[in-house]
Amino acid sequence: VQLQASGGGSVQAGDSLRLSCAASGPTFRPYTMGWFRQVPGKEREFVAAIKGSGGSTYYADSVKGRFTMSRDNAKNTVNLLMNRLKPEDTAVYYCAAGRQIIVSSISRDQAYDYWGQGTQVTVSS
Numbered sequence: 001v002q003l004q005a006s007g008g009g010s011v012q013a014g015d016s017l018r019l020s021c022a023a024s025g026p027t028f029r030p031y032t033m034g035w036f037r038q039v040p041g042k043e044r045e046f047v048a049a050i051k052g053s054g055g056s057t058y059y060a061d062s063v064k065g066r067f068t069m070s071r072d073n074a075k076n077t078v079n080l081l082m083n084r085l086k087p088e089d090t091a092v093y094y095c096a097a098g099r100q101i102i103v104s105s106i107s108r109d110q111a112y113d114y115w116g117q118g119t120q121v122t123v124s125s
Contacts, residue, residue, distance in 0.1 A: 001025045001114040005095045008119030013087055015123070019080040021095030021116055028076040029053075032101040035069065035080050036109055037091035037121075046107035047093070048080060058106050063089075085123045092118040 007019040021033065034049040048069040049058045057069050063082075071078040078095065096112035105111040 001028075001031065001097050003095050003097060003114055003116035005093065005116040005119045008093060008121045010122040010124065011085055013085060013123055013125050015085055016081065016083045017085065017121060019082065019093055019095075019119060019121070021078045021080075023076045023078075023097060025076075029073045031097040031099055032106065032112075033069075033071060033078040034096045034098070034106065034109075034112055035078075035093060036096060037089075037093045038118075039091045044094070044109050045091070046109070049101075049106045050078060052099075058103070060107070082121070085121075087123050087125045090121060090123050092120050094118045 002024040004022045030052045032051050035047040036044045037047050038044040046060050048067055050069045050071050066084045068081045095116040097114040098112035101111045
């Protein structure tokens with residue numbers, strides 16, 4: 001599976017952005033998809049995830065209520081709609097894919113097998 005993230009940019013606090021991640025390969029549906037973010041000098045941080053079957057979503061507390069993750073299995077894409085952005089949301093955002101990820105591991109980056117190249121999101125105050 002190859003992943004291509006897009007949609008990053010520079011915005012003002014309070015604005016919205018939508019990130020997209022396109023996946024190659026015919027077997028997209030079974031994969032759990034996740035978004036992580038990282039700032040220089042810090043560990044990669046879980047943002048959101050969506051299961052392949054059923055489409056259940058999971059969010060970090062820091063983004064719950066502001067970010068919405070969705071997937072379109074027909075188009076092999078996932079999206080992350082980010083509303084009410086804050087300066088602390090500034091990071092490089094990565095999409096990731098993994099199979100058979102149990103819920104208790106869904107926020108762990110080690111659970112994911114494939115990673116996209118990252119897209120920069122910068123939020124200024």
